[in-house]
Amino acid sequence: MTRFVLPESQLPTAWFNVLPRLAVPLDPPLHPGTRQPVGPDDLAPLFPMALIEQEMSPTPWIDIPGEVLDILRLWRPTPLIRAERLEAALGTPARIYFKDESVSPAGSHKPNSAVPQAFYNKAEGITRLATETGAGQWGSSLAFATAQFGLECKVYMVRASYEQKPYRKVMMELWGADVVPSPVDEPDSPGSLGAAISDAVRDTVGRADTHYALGSVLNHVCLHQTIIGLEGRDQLALAGEDRPDVVLASCGGGSNFSGISFPFLEDAEVRLVAVEPASCPTLTEGRFEYDFGDVAGMTPLMPMFTLGHDFMPPAIHAGGLRYHGDSPIVSQLVRDGRVEAIAYPQGKVFEAAMQFATAEGKIPAPETAHAIRGAIDEALAAKETGEEKVILFNYSGHGHLDLAAYDDYLNGRLIDA
Numbered sequence: 001m002t003r004f005v006l007p008e009s010q011l012p013t014a015w016f017n018v019l020p021r022l023a024v025p026l027d028p029p030l031h032p033g034t035r036q037p038v039g040p041d042d043l044a045p046l047f048p049m050a051l052i053e054q055e056m057s058p059t060p061w062i063d064i065p066g067e068v069l070d071i072l073r074l075w076r077p078t079p080l081i082r083a084e085r086l087e088a089a090l091g092t093p094a095r096i097y098f099k100d101e102s103v104s105p106a107g108s109h110k111p112n113s114a115v116p117q118a119f120y121n122k123a124e125g126i127t128r129l130a131t132e133t134g135a136g137q138w139g140s141s142l143a144f145a146t147a148q149f150g151l152e153c154k155v156y157m158v159r160a161s162y163e164q165k166p167y168r169k170v171m172m173e174l175w176g177a178d179v180v181p182s183p184v185d186e187p188d189s190p191g192s193l194g195a196a197i198s199d200a201v202r203d204t205v206g207r208a209d210t211h212y213a214l215g216s217v218l219n220h221v222c223l224h225q226t227i228i229g230l231e232g233r234d235q236l237a238l239a240g241e242d243r244p245d246v247v248l249a250s251c252g253g254g255s256n257f258s259g260i261s262f263p264f265l266e267d268a269e270v271r272l273v274a275v276e277p278a279s280c281p282t283l284t285e286g287r288f289e290y291d292f293g294d295v296a297g298m299t300p301l302m303p304m305f306t307l308g309h310d311f312m313p314p315a316i317h318a319g320g321l322r323y324h325g326d327s328p329i330v331s332q333l334v335r336d337g338r339v340e341a342i343a344y345p346q347g348k349v350f351e352a353a354m355q356f357a358t359a360e361g362k363i364p365a366p367e368t369a370h371a372i373r374g375a376i377d378e379a380l381a382a383k384e385t386g387e388e389k390v391i392l393f394n395y396s397g398h399g400h401l402d403l404a405a406y407d408d409y410l411n412g413r414l415i416d417a
């Protein structure tokens with residue numbers, strides 16, 4: 001069999017909370033002014049209380065509200081696919097599986113958190129959300145989710161992506177969002193996720209009707225994404241596999257990687273590998289220390305791997321991976337040796353994307369292609385050793401709106417950063 005599909009009735013009804021299962025408890029975020037641990041009241045101008053509670057929750061399983069499940073059912077459970085044609089093309093004895101998150105309305109894993117974030121904000125009486133977006137995947141996901149709940153949405157889009165990906169902007173506008181390039185006050189800057197976060201936080205603190213929504217990094221976002229790994233675990237069982245030997249995902253702010261990997265965290269035999277771009281090597285070359293989540297230093301300080309909050313990554317095509325920091329949970333797991341991190345230059349990533357597209361037919365987002373590169377290299381290593389390794393990766397998004405990047409690759413214009 002090639003596709004392993006769960007019935008709607010087996011959609012997970014609770015998220016997997018990794019916080020109470022960590023070997024070492026997380027250090028708290030610190031207030032940007034006082035440098036003391038932040039409390040719920042400090043975060044209340046930005047987020048609804050339900051999400052603040054999830055950020056710090058000791059509960060191992062957190063119920064997914066019925067209204068959220070009703071929307072997730074539009075595309076979930078997502079299929080698990082065995083990439084047999086890629087296996088054959090590589091001549092590997094490994095079995096490669098991918099979880100196809102590209103089937104969501106916005107085309108990536110991001111709606112898994114956008115929908116609950118919009119739901120909890122609406123439940124608290126908020127009528128408008130402000131956010132940042134890199135590649136446009138998160139912004140379009142939040143635009144979709146706010147449209148479902150009748151909320152207004154303002155998106156600060158990293159200027160490099162705003163210019164490279166005009167159709168993502170059209171998607172957001174179609175779902176009713178207002179989209180502007182960021183940084184708003186530096187028209188010559190290509191921008192970065194950190195700078196766009198500053199713009200969105202600035203917007204939020206000035207308005208009582210508005211909250212801020214973050215598409216990755218924070219614990220509650222990683223929590224919402226665990227639905228991917230929970231489904232994937234059941235689907236691997238359907239495929240007759242006891243466990244994956246290795247789970248890979250691309251890592252920008254960490255929610256994508258968290259989503260597929262956390263449900264396997266407690267099985268010490270499963271290797272977990274986060275894949276990042278060599279041009280923004282947060283986990284592989286950053287320092288583990290307290291740093292701001294944004295360029296302007298307005299967010300709480302978080303304990304994480306960071307390249308420095310003023311780091312301006314080159315304008316590579318995987319816009320969603322251009323972030324100076326990373327999820328505190330993922331960072332700690334890398335620091336403590338539970339999670340491995342690897343980095344690839346984009347030339348090798350696009351080569352893998354093309355190999356995958358040729359074999360399997362699907363055209364991945366450049367972010368997703370980082371995981372594909374990692375999975376292909378695992379499969380080639382298995383070929384060397386003759387090992388029947390089980391490889392699972394997250395197909396986090398399609399690349400149908402990234403064709404300009406593929407055009408650059410095919411015509412030798414890609415800078416191999």
Ligand SMILES: Cc1ncc(COP(=O)(O)O)c(C=O)c1O
Nearest residue numbers: 137216252253254255256320397
């Ligand atoms: C398709 C795709 N995959 C992966 C990522 C990385 O996501 P995360 O921040 O959850 O690590 C992004 C981010 O925008 C993305 O758009």
